[in-house]
Amino acid sequence: MLLFIALDGVGASTAGASEEVSCLRPRLADVGWTDITITTSLTSQLLEGLGYEPQVQMLGTDIIYRAMKNGEIDIFLGTWLPGLREVSAPYYADGSIETVRTNLTGAKFTLAVPTYVRDAGVHSFNDLSKYKEMFGGKIYGLEPGGNQPIEEMIKKDAFDLGGWDLVESSEAGMLSQVQKAVSSKGWIVFLGWEPHPMNRMYEISYLSGGDTYYGKDYGAAIVNTDVRRGFAIACPNVGALLNNLKFDVEMESELMEAVLNGGILPPDAVRSGCKSTRNGSRKH
Structure with a gap:
């Protein structure tokens, strides 16, 4: 299985440099949808490789945005738009969550x-x-x-x-x-x-x-990577990784197939398909 994600531009530095202590344990939300579980697992493994200790919590979408506003969750890779427009709009409007980038197009x-x-x-x-x-x-x-x-x-x-x-x-x-x-x-x-x-x-x-x-x-939809207000500034290395991380439909579909039809756990599916390269990208 050969899949692809791109890390655009320069990747993140190792954990600790120019960051607050709390940044060492970034808190990610997983909504329980297989695609988001996979991208969250993949991101967590990249963070672990850089020396971080990511913490993942399974939460409903309505709870996720509220938790980000309250400073209890740092990262959510699953804002599907326009499908989640109504539930996310108040938090965008008051500035309590911020979009780092669109991580998936063609959805x-x-x-x-x-x-x-x-x-x-x-x-x-x-x-x-x-x-x-x-x-x-x-x-x-x-x-x-x-x-x-x-x-x-x-x-x-x-x-x-x-x-x-x-x-x-x-x-x-x-x-x-x-x-x-x-x-x-x-x-x-x-x-x-x-x-x-x-x-x-x-x-x-x-x-x-x-x-x-x-x-x-x-x-036709896109998926955004969102963070709580100020997180990317407080944790610039994690922010740099998130800013450079994007996925594609083929990659997600194949990993989801392995999980849903092959009985493979998401972290194992990610690990089994992962092969790092040195040219500014990672192949999975």
Whole structure:
């Protein structure tokens, strides 16, 4: 398995130089989505290689931003936009979190259905209400804090979805419902995204028409690396690493495949695929 991340420009220095003591143990948040678990694990291992002792906490997105504002979390590599725009916006607005850089482009995040459901007539958000009975009036999402656009659609009765229910669960819980539906050719509408092995595991189709809530081009998305206010200045070496660290869709998809379908733990998947080079990049 050969994957690629790029460290643009000059990398970070070893731990300790020109940094506060607290910088030696950077606190990273992991939301529990497989892609973010992998990028967080990869970043943690890079930090360990530089002499740091990163601490990772598993938290919901709504809690993560609040913890960053309160100074309890330093780093979050998983701000998907526009999907997490509503939950993150107040913290950007008051300056309590800061974006270091966009770490992933070419991503996708919006509502999806199995392709056989699309072939039956569901092509866009506007088509959902016509088949409410077939869907059981349910939209399957992620854990609380990751479904703000769906909540807003239901609240505003956008696309005639006012009477629908949002089913919140973990990534694994949501995908188990997808698997159950697909195995019996049942109807289901759920949050889909790329990079993710679901795009290889199932024949799924992303819905059009959700530009206001999930962005143009079928939910075209980016992922940002965010830090608590002042962290990058207080911890310039860690900030330099984060500023230079970016990922790509192919890399994340392959590592996620190894974790979700190969039964490999994320840290082991990262380690087994990692090969350092001396030309300003790392290959995985």
